[in-house]
Amino acid sequence: MANSLLFNLLQIYLLFLSFSTCALGLAKFHEVDLRDLTSKNVCSPPKDMERFKSVKPTLKIVDRQGPCSTLHPAEKLSPEQILSIDQSRVDSIHRQISALSRKGKTSGPLSSSLITAQDGGSYGVGNYIVQVGIGTPSKTLTLVFDTGSDVTWTQCKPCQVYCHKQQEPIFDPSQSSTFMNVSCNSTPCNDVSVNSCWGSTCLYGVQYGDGSYTVGYYAEDTLTLTPDIIQKFRFGCGQNNNGSTLGEVAGLLGLGRTSESFVSQTSNKYQRIFEYCLPPISSSTGYLNFGSNSDISNKNRTPIKPGSHYYITMTGLSVAGKTLPISPTVFSDAGMIIDSGTVITRLPPDAYKALKSAFREHMTQYKMVQVPDNFLLDTCYDFTGVDNMTIPSVGVQFVNNVSLDLDHNGIMYTFSNSQLACLAFAGNRNATSLGIYGNVQQRTFNVVYDIPKGEIGFSPDAC
Known part of the structure; x- marks a missing residue:
């Protein structure tokens, strides 16, 4: 009887442990068809056509x-x-x-x-x-x-x-x-x-x-x-x-x-509020809306700090659901803006080193490519002969407990007519250089700029 009880308790403990591991996201990966990362030759319509027509x-x-x-x-x-x-x-x-x-x-x-x-x-x-x-x-x-x-x-x-x-x-x-x-x-x-x-x-x-x-x-x-x-x-x-x-x-x-700017000149009409969704690949479409159209909840909003650009505060990064051991001061010392015109997100050197190290640990089954020293991206893989790949999820965290799981098209930067793809982040040269949250990482998110409230919000899977 005692042995049976002990066995049942052990089963419950192991089951709890497995649920806890899932809850913490310690084994989060994207199963990706390599063709989904590459642009097609034909244009695809907006994902949410009704939203596109109604707003x-x-x-x-x-x-x-x-x-x-x-x-x-x-x-x-x-x-x-x-x-x-x-x-x-x-x-x-x-x-x-x-x-x-x-x-x-x-x-x-x-x-x-x-x-x-x-x-x-x-x-x-x-x-x-x-x-x-x-x-x-x-x-x-x-x-x-x-x-x-x-x-x-x-x-x-x-x-x-x-x-x-x-x-x-x-x-x-x-x-x-x-x-x-x-x-x-x-x-x-x-x-x-x-x-x-x-x-x-x-x-x-x-x-x-x-x-x-x-x-x-x-x-x-x-x-x-x-x-x-x-x-x-x-x-x-x-x-x-x-x-x-x-x-x-x-x-x-x-x-x-x-x-x-357009935002300021049209403040009476659109209240300095706009939102956009950048498409996942170049053969897809996104949208740019003006005015208070967004339904993003407050829990997905992070403050905009004063300044000449749209300043936000990153607080952390995760890979495969595991938060990386990066001090928040690494991000606060450098500062960060969100920018639709910058392609690749730039991180403080220590933050990028931690990110690429953790990412590489989960990509050992693929052939890593040696790139020139002056090449912007340094964590690149040759997927020749690979139809489906498994890549770890990448999460970014901002002030106000905003946590975003990036779309797989926001993790890898692919090269046309080849099987080469790289981690779509780069490190700044100096620890105090401004970080920039680029447009690759913004792909498929509805990003709303609510200037009167001083907030930027994110909602996934919008286009």
Whole structure:
């Protein structure tokens, strides 16, 4: 009888232990068909078509190089080029943050002094694009959307110096009945980070960290986000625009935090609230919504800290459900922003070392690839001959007990026409360099920016 009781207690203990292990997530993995990580040649519709139809205004987000894009560049950027440009953007953001207190205004006529002024980080690779209408009658233009930039701009005729090639006809202000130049020395003109005057007309200039730039007239016109119409929206009317990474887009939609951004200019209409979902692969579509449309609960929200960018506070990382032994001060000493235009998440060096070490421990069954010393990603695998792979889950934690289990497309960065895939994180060079939560890790999450409440929220499996 005693032996039977002891045996039953032992069974209960082992059962409890197994449940505890599952609850702690100590054996969490993704079983992934390698084809699910690779873009297809045909565009897939939004995952939640009813949501896409019911929430207005909704802009469709697509990868500018994927089959869902209306742009058809002669040469697409390779994954290696994308990573190189991404590092330029990160370097530029780091420089801008460190030099923000020393940043000044420029004055004088349209000149090289305007072009050489730094403003708001790097244009980067411009992964994701949307379409809006500008002018009366409205002309459809394809713009990169970017939470790390403030000034919205498009190329304008007559392009007195240079215009890069773009898909749609270049916007002609003379054909719009509602176009007006912004006056020099006006409050809107002074709000532009880099400004100057040409007679009584306000000029703007933006140069990005990768060398791309736009310079021209600061103007206002009607902006159409079907079905909404926004009167007297201020934007840059580019007369001199150049850069190898601009591709065939018409310009940029700035969703940053300053007074000249789209978010601030439309605050009366959309209450400084917007949300987006970035698609899992380039042959899928996502969405960008404005206004209080989100149903994200408070438990999935983390505070936005004051600053020039969208600052959030990471507190931890996990691999296969196990929290990594990283001191929270590692993250707090560096700080972090969330950015739609940065591709790969950048972590403090100690945090990244812990992450890649734990990840590698669960990937020993696959062939690891030796990469060059200067390559951004250093935990890469050759999956030649592998149809289905098993990868450990990766979780990220933010203040307010927000814990996100990343989609498998947010863990691995794949290379086109090959079986090479790498862990989609990188370490900063210095412990105090700003961390950046990039767009790969944001894939498939509904990310809501609720500026009045000072919160950013996350909801998984949204697109």
